[in-house]
Amino acid sequence: MNNIEIFKESQQYMPGGVNSPVRAFRGVDLNPPIIKSGKGVIIKDEEDNEYIDFVLAWGPLILGHCDEEVVVAIQEISSKALAFGAPTKLELDLAKFMCSNLDNIEMIRMVNSGTEATMSAVKLARGYTKKKKIVKFAGCYHGHFDGFLIEAGSGVMTGGIPGSLGVPNESIENTLIGIYNDKEQIKKLFEEYGNEIAGVIIEPIAGNMGVIKAEDDFMEILRELCDSYGALLIFDEVMSGFRVAFKGAQSLFKVKPDLVTYAKIMGGGLPCGAYGGRKEIMENLSPLGGVYQAGTMSGNPIVMAVGLATLNKLKNNLTYYDHIENIGVKLEAGVNGISEKYKLPVVMNRASGMMTMFFTDLKEVRTYEDVKTCNVERFNRYFEHMLKSGINIAPSQFEAIFLSVKHEESHIDIFLKAFEEFAAKEMNN
DSSP: OOOOHHHHHHHHHHHGSEEESSGGGGGGGOOOOOOOEEEBBBEETTTTOOEEEESSSTTTTTOTTOOOHHHHHHHHHHOOOSSSSSOOOHHHHHHHHHHHHHTTTTTEEEEHHHHHHHHHHHHHHHHTTTEEEEETTOOOOOOOOOOOOOOOOHHHHTTTOSOOOOOOHHHHHTEEEEETOOOHHHHHHHHHHGEEEEEEEEOOOOOTOEEEEHHHHHHHHHHHHHHHOOEEEEEEEEEEEETTSSSGGGGGGGOOSSSSEEEEGBBBBBSSSEEEEEEHTTTBBBTTSSSSOOOOOOHHHHHHHHHHHHHHHHHHHHHHHHHHHHHHHHHHHHHHHHHHTTTTEEEEEEEEEEEEOOOHHHHHOHHHHTTTOOOOOHHHHHHHHHTTTTTOOSSSSSEEEEETTTTTTTHHHHHHHHHHHHHHHHHOO
């Protein structure tokens, strides 16, 4: 069966033919390639077409596809353990690793996804503070939990959906919307609702409205407001954790979060998530406290083994981050140079190995409203050209390009050659 045949039959058995909406390529009006294998940064579809991958499973594969040490970890543990639903030393090892190596993590709870981590962190914030309201920021995506599906960016934005059907007003009445990087607006929000706010959840480096870094003074205001009103500050590092730096985005700010959520890279390519923070907060979780959260597959031994293999390899090779930064600089400079040469309006936002090319006439992109000015039709033409050129990027203007330790300068050169072909064609038509 070829790609089109497989996708067509998939639509008979799975809604839209996929298990996550953006994979259906509806936003770009194309049929998706059906991927069957990957090694390093090369993935191959069912027709044996090869692509240089800049999606990396939406961020987790910082070591590239099927890293040798990660694969060995899977093979070794899977011969003796699949799942127990009982305590294991492997979950202790990973928990100890994260508490020992990450700032502001004194205790941690393993879960199975980023969504599970963020929704659990919010529940914990409410249980700890005895308050109901949560502040999230327009354009930040924290998973498909009901209370987050307002102004959520990412796939919701790509699909043109303002929220989601099936989410009653009662589920979102305690969610307040902040404006990313707007100090005055968040101050006013706290002035009006501060005594009811349990917590503020934020992507310190947003990735789901495209890559936008929170500004230092904005983060400092958030910390001050949370301290003044007795709210918790929650960093959603599902995407940025172990990616923008080994210690994550929180290491780039002078602000300490109360809780932090992780997923993606910490699972090495397998379903995983975690949330952690100060001991006095985390001890409110059952069985020690009254905030109940549980999971059949939480702390799964295979996932724990792969997470340890991945994070140990990163810790033992911190120069990987220098390599990713260097090729990121090359890619950013190349895109900017080509855009200037052909007078193609583009803003390139980058944080280490994650970046977004915004097709906009603006000079900078720092808020969700800025993101909304993007020329989506131009992005779609760019996406189709890159895919046909053997470059796999996310099929959405509002997602990130990801780099791995396996990307080399030659891969960046191929990307830039394809981008220049697009720019020339786009601006000469």
